[in-house]
Amino acid sequence: xxxxxxxxxxxxxxxxxxxxxxxxxxxxxxxxxxxxxxxxxxxxxxxxxxxxxxxxxxxxxxxxxxxxxxxxxxxxxxxxxxxxxxxxxxxxxxxxxxxxxxxxxxxxxxxxxxxxxxxxxxxxxxxxxxxxxxxxxxxxxxxxxxxxxxxxxxxxxxxxxxxxxxxxxxxxxxxxxxxxxxxxxxxxxxxxxxxxxxxxxxxxxxxxxxxxxxxxxxxxxxxxxxxxxxxxxxxxxxxxxxxxxxxxxxxxxxxxxxxxxxxxxxxxxxxxxxxxxxxxxxxxxxxxxxxxxxxxxxxxxxxxxxxxxxxxxxxxxxxxxxx
Ligand SMILES: Nc1ncnc2c1ncn2[C@@H]1O[C@H](COP(=O)(O)OP(=O)(O)OP(=O)(O)O)[C@@H](O)[C@H]1O
Numbered sequence: 474x475x476x477x478x479x480x481x482x483x484x485x486x487x488x489x490x491x492x493x494x495x496x497x498x499x500x501x502x503x504x505x506x507x508x509x510x511x512x513x514x515x516x517x518x519x520x521x522x523x524x525x526x527x528x529x530x531x532x533x534x535x536x537x538x539x540x541x542x543x544x545x546x547x548x549x550x551x552x553x554x555x556x557x558x559x560x561x562x563x564x565x566x567x568x569x570x571x572x573x574x575x576x577x578x579x580x581x582x583x584x585x586x587x588x589x590x591x592x593x594x595x596x597x598x599x600x601x602x603x604x605x606x607x608x609x610x611x612x613x614x615x616x617x618x619x620x621x622x623x624x625x626x627x628x629x630x631x632x633x634x635x636x637x638x639x640x641x642x643x644x645x646x647x648x649x650x651x652x653x654x655x656x657x658x659x660x661x662x663x664x665x666x667x668x669x670x671x672x673x674x675x676x677x678x679x680x681x682x683x684x685x686x687x688x689x690x691x692x693x694x695x696x697x698x699x700x701x702x703x704x705x706x707x708x709x710x711x712x713x714x715x716x717x718x719x720x721x722x723x724x725x726x727x728x729x730x731x732x733x734x735x736x737x738x739x740x741x742x743x744x745x746x747x748x749x750x751x752x753x754x755x756x757x758x759x760x761x762x763x764x765x766x767x768x769x770x771x772x773x774x775x776x777x778x779x780x781x782x783x784x785x786x787x788x789x790x791x792x793x794x795x796x
Pocket of ligand 1: 498527530
């Protein structure tokens with residue numbers, strides 16, 4: 474169990490990372506690799522926090538340092554108010570990590586795996602919640618089977634349960650839905666939301682930007698070992714100040730005269746697409762212009778930018794092109 478002091482106090486930031494640096498030693502022909510270059514990051518208590526970045530950005534390195542699996546080269550990591558270097562036991566007790574790899578002992582049953590894990594964290598028998606955990610992740614029926622007989626999805630469920638044995642305040646999920654089916658994904662997100670509602674801070678990495686947009690209230694983007702931004706998801710999506718008004722004008726194909734600052738084109742399906750900056754041009758001004766051009770409006774929709782647009786603009790791809 475977490476140390477008593479870890480359970481009774483609350484902190485504004487579940488995790489604080491300051492000047493975090495990691496250089497992996499080189500080997501053979503490979504030079505040393507600086508994976509993190511002085512990362513600063515605060516993860517507010519109670520959030521569902523998305524850590525995003527292109528391949529090789531340093532996400533796994535960050536998570537593995539939080540989990541105590543990789544040693545940082547420099548910097549400070551505070552977990553639930555406990556400095557990892559000063560109070561390693563308490564900081565470890567406050568966090569549970571569901572790793573990417575399916576690292577499960579094939580000869581233990583799910584129940585035994587959870588009991589062993591609880592033992593590793595020093596959870597007294599009277600405080601274990603093995604049955605509840607098995608139920609939570611839908612493994613009650615398989616509780617006594619050999620883990621090697623579990624499907625990939627079931628192994629992932631078991632990893633989630635293992636991350637929770639010591640009732641951590643913070644749950645970290647590293648690419649939890651990579652390659653999983655929709656059913657498992659839904660189970661995972663239902664549980665994540667429920668745990669978050671009960672007060673648990675959730676940190677996840679994902680390659681699925683739609684998923685981050687849907688699940689996370691706050692998102693940090695890192696790239697090449699540096700923080701690019703850390704913002705509320707909504708404000709991040711508002712950053713691009715660009716929307717597209719899409720109008721079905723039936724058979725009419727002319728382009729209307731539009732206010733300055735907007736741009737119209739016909740899409741392959743014949744619909745009129747007008748891109749504009751909502752902060753400068755109100756949508757109804759565009760609709761007036763379409764009416765003034767005597768174009769029928771059969772259907773109308775406004776497309777807002779999604780996280781993918783923001784992400785591509787903020788990370789290496791576009792920055793390298795000078796965008
Ligand atoms: N054990 C290691 N030894 C040497 N270099 C490493 C090691 N682990 C990671 N790296 C390098 O550090 C950089 C950051 O890797 P990391 O796995 O943290 O990125 P990531 O953002 O998680 O990427 P991905 O999305 O591909 O998992 C990469 O350039 C990677 O090649």
